[in-house]
Amino acid sequence: DAKTTQPNSMESNEEEPVHLPCNHSTISGTDYIHWYRQLPSQGPEYVIHGLTSNVNNRMASLAIAEDRKSSTLILHRATLRDAAVYYCILRDPNTNAGKSTFGDGTTLTVKP
């Protein structure tokens, strides 16, 4: 499986934007970039995914580099409820369809 690299931890102030980076230099042409987050004592929760173009939904935005070797999850206004571990995952629907290989993620701390 292609690997992703994320910082272990990041801090943000409440109501400020947060940019969570992910490097995936070995990404293949058919890999989709998925983001999940895990709140304390909860199972992971789907956030967003994309292939080449930037994506927006009600939770976040996903910015994908032109060469697709990195991506950034953007939380536009962080709240205390956004404090969680954020996972960046690559999924190829043709080979490991549905299989999500999780790394250790980025622990986001939001300060009031």
Place this chain on the structure above:
Amino acid sequence: EAGVAQSPRYKIIEKRQSVAFWCNPISGHATLYWYQQILGQGPKLLIQFQNNGVVDDSQLPKDRFSAERLKGVDSTLKIQPAKLEDSAVYLCASSLRVGREGTGTEAFFGQGTRLTVV
């Protein structure tokens, strides 16, 4: 829409004992996954079912772990006998479908079962 249900929430057993976990996926979801999450690490896929057939069990320790999904709905994961290193949270997830990307392939997770082996 009801989420993925798992039980029990917590379980404490002694090493060499047996334990079973139950999962009820979201209605209509064809794909079901079991993950193991050791404290401080990301979830690791143990087994993936498509309906009631196994798609991937390459990381399932088959000498002690087993899983089944009867009638393509509920699933159970069993450990027999348990070891100390099996202490972890066991997560069940389901997705509407796999294969062609798009809506419906995201996975929905249950709250997990926290297993402590002493």
